[in-house]
Amino acid sequence: MWSWVSHDTVATADKAEWFNDMISRTVAPHRMALLDPATFHARTGVLELGRVSVAYHDFGAQESWRTAQHIRRSDPGHYFLGLVTGGGMRVQQGRNHAGLGPGDGVLFDTSHPYSAGTTSPEGSRVLLMSIPRTAVSLPAGRLDALLAGGFPARYGIGAILGNFLGSLRHHAADCSPREVEALERSAVVLASALLAQQLDIGDALPVETKEEVALRQIHAFIENHLDDPDLTPQTIAARHHMSLSGLYGLFRTQEEGVAARIRRRRLERCRAELVSARGPRPIHAIAARWGFTSNTAFSRTFKAAYGMSPRAYRQQARQTAAPHGGQPGPGATCPYGQGLREIPPDTPH
Known part of the structure; x- marks a missing residue:
């Protein structure tokens, strides 16, 4: 379950202390300065997935530092993989530094000092994934060279990971404990694959990881x-x-x-359009839009899947929705039952 906090109820004079405390608890102890406390905003959501956590941060202009003193006080021993979804930021660790914009990724390590800050007036929006160092099956020495280097993550495996993490914001609450375990495994697999790609050491990944990434693709x-x-x-x-x-x-x-997956996903798209509030559309046009070349075959396949014809389904859905002023839904379920069942296209922004 996601846990959300916001600056809405925090007095201006307390914003810096509040945000520093929140980041210190969700990432690691820091020192922080707000560039304009009067206009500063922040909203953060955190989702725990076993050893892994995923956070969505939307915050205003600020600068932060993690020093050797902070590390001596507390070090979770985690990598943090960040995907920028809005605004801009910079990160510096060791000899590396990167300026990041929407679609860029960055890796940093809580066991070494680093600094970070926003580079745009509106601040930054970031998906941040925390992974124990021991959970990443890649050479630590190679990963050190990647810290704060920055890399594109708007296509390929980076885009798949971004869609996966972003979709958790809407769907993770519907998942059972067993499904959450599958989510943790998938998150580590995709993150490891993205990092291996940046280092050009894909061959170092376990066979199971390569297969799961191929399935995602x-x-x-x-x-x-x-x-x-x-x-x-x-x-x-x-x-x-x-x-x-x-x-x-x-x-x-x-x-x-x-083949069964293609058929199921096409049927689910058709079913959603049959009850869409955007206006009626001929059933044959809906079928053709989602790859069915025969209206007869579509009707037969739809009835086999849902127990009624597309026309009857649409009529029933309208009758059910009418008294409530809304559209019916098929029921909330976790789309990740096997870890690799679904990749919804939405990403927070």
């Missing part, structure tokens, strides 16, 4: 091409430079095969 590809009627296991395998048997092998631990 394929799931993201499927989400982005559901409207393509030519999306098939064959085209997916070709686009990812693997054999068809290799693709099927990746799905061997999943509850559904690749």
Whole structure:
């Protein structure tokens, strides 16, 4: 469950002390200065995933320092992987320093002194992931060279990790304890893969990690091409430079095969549009929009999945929604039951 705090109830004179205390508890002890306490704003949410934590920070202009004295007082021994989603910031650690904007990533280590600050008047928005050093299966010496270096994270594995972390803001509360364990594992896997990519040492990753990252990439590809009627296991395998048997092998631990996943996600998109409040759209147009080339086949597949025809489903949904003035929902469920079941496209901003 997310825990949220905000500056809304904090007096101007107390903002610096309040924000410094909050960051010291959620990251590590710091010294901090606000550039303009009167206009400073901050909102932070923290989600605990076992050994890993994920935080969303939206804060105004400030400077912060973690010194050797702070480290002697308290050192959690964690890496922090940050993904900037808005504004700008800078980070300096050791000999490295980086200026960061939206879509950039950065790694820093609580066991060494560092400084950070905002570089834009509006402050910065950051997704911050805390990972124990012992949980990252990459050479520590190599990772030290990456600290505060900065790197692009707006595409590829970086974008997949960003979507994953961002979607936790909306969906993690629906997950069971067992599903939370899967989320922790997936978070570490994706973070490790992103760091290995930056160091060009992907071969150092365990086989299981490589397979899980490949699944994430394929799931993201499927989400982005559901409207393509030519999306098939064959085209997916070709686009990812693997054999068809290799693709099927990746799905061997999943509850559904690749073709079944494509069909389910298309049906879920169609179902959402059938009850959309944005206005009626012909059923055949909805089916075609999400890759179904035959209206008859779509109706048959939809009925097999949901127990009624698309037309009957739309009518029932409207009747159910009418007294309440809203649209019905299929029920809140965690989309990460197996750790790799879903990659929602939304990211906090």
